[in-house]
Amino acid sequence: xxxxxxxxxxxxxxxxxxxxxxxxxxxxxxxxxxxxxxxxxxxxxxxxxxxxxxxxxxxxxxxxxxxxxxxxxxxxxxxxxxxxxxxxxxxxxxxxxxxxxxxxxxxxxxxxxxxxxxxxxxxxxxxxxxxxxxxxxxxxxxxxxxxxxxxxxxxxxxxxxxxxxxxxxxxxxxxxxxxxxxxxxxxxxxxxxxxxxxxxxxxxxxxxxxxxxxxxxxxxxxxxxxxxxxxxxxxxxxxxxxxxxxxxxxxxxxxxxxxxxxxxxxxxxxxxxxxxxxxxxxxxxx
Numbered sequence: 001x002x003x004x005x006x007x008x009x010x011x012x013x014x015x016x017x018x019x020x021x022x023x024x025x026x027x028x029x030x031x032x033x034x035x036x037x038x039x040x041x042x043x044x045x046x047x048x049x050x051x052x053x054x055x056x057x058x059x060x061x062x063x064x065x066x067x068x069x070x071x072x073x074x075x076x077x078x079x080x081x082x083x084x085x086x087x088x089x090x091x092x093x094x095x096x097x098x099x100x101x102x103x104x105x106x107x108x109x110x111x112x113x114x115x116x117x118x119x120x121x122x123x124x125x126x127x128x129x130x131x132x133x134x135x136x137x138x139x140x141x142x143x144x145x146x147x148x149x150x151x152x153x154x155x156x157x158x159x160x161x162x163x164x165x166x167x168x169x170x171x172x173x174x175x176x177x178x179x180x181x182x183x184x185x186x187x188x189x190x191x192x193x194x195x196x197x198x199x200x201x202x203x204x205x206x207x208x209x210x211x212x213x214x215x216x217x218x219x220x221x222x223x224x225x226x227x228x229x230x231x232x233x234x235x236x237x238x239x240x241x242x243x244x245x246x247x248x249x250x251x252x253x254x255x256x257x258x259x260x261x262x263x264x265x266x267x268x269x270x271x272x273x274x275x276x277x278x279x280x281x282x283x284x285x286x
Contacts, residue, residue: 004268007271049128057084060076062075103127133215165189185214205227230285
């Protein structure tokens with residue numbers, strides 16, 4: 001799995017402050033997702049609300065919005081938790097640091113910024129409604145000021161995962177674009193094993209991605225899942241990581257099982273071994 005050579009996160013276990021930074025950024029990403037959710041043409045897979053990691057800004061950007069030939073994108077710069085609104089056909093760009101702001105003020109600001117960039121009135125942005133990590137932000141409390149080092153750490157996880165996933169997607173037939181999904185805040189590609197005409201509900205697929213942490217694991221982890229969910233009795237043994245079986249089923253490699261290696265190269269080698277074995281196992285049972 002040569003793609004894992006793209007792994008660049010420094011060796012070492014995730015810091016204790018990463019969890020709080022991740023929760024704040026997860027809620028902040030809902031504001032960006034609201035732009036696509038409200039203003040873009042709906043897609044059956046809900047990807048109109050998905051985000052993409054973009055360098056060199058180190059930002060999660062929403063889908064491109066087009067109104068009358070003028071285009072714009074909303075985004076979240078992760079390293080300092082700042083909302084972005086930019087024109088994609090000019091140098092116009094506006095920013096709003098989220099510390100001290102609420103979800104509502106963030107949505108109002110972003111709607112106004114996109115209105116100014118696109119040059120016409122827009123409906124109020126409505127964020128997608130799905131279950132999110134419990135946090136006062138969801139009840140109207142303002143965003144706090146997460147440690148900048150923790151936000152930079154979170155950005156590094158997304159950046160390295162994006163490089164690995166883009167390499168996988170580029171070399172794998174049937175792989176989707178790499179997207180960050182606002183619901184689970186994971187970044188992933190979906191490898192379709194059946195033709196494009198196969199119904200989405202029954203088409204066989206393999207999901208490969210990284211979660212920065214969630215209710216299943218408090219630390220970042222790589223996962224490989226398959227659809228339809230296979231019978232769990234015949235799953236191959238993994239050289240690294242383990243099979244997750246509570247609530248959902250898939251191969252999992254937690255950060256502390258590879259990122260604490262003596263070097264980023266060693267971490268990448270362990271990740272490569274895991275991904276190759278997990279994708280092979282998922283292909284065999286799907």
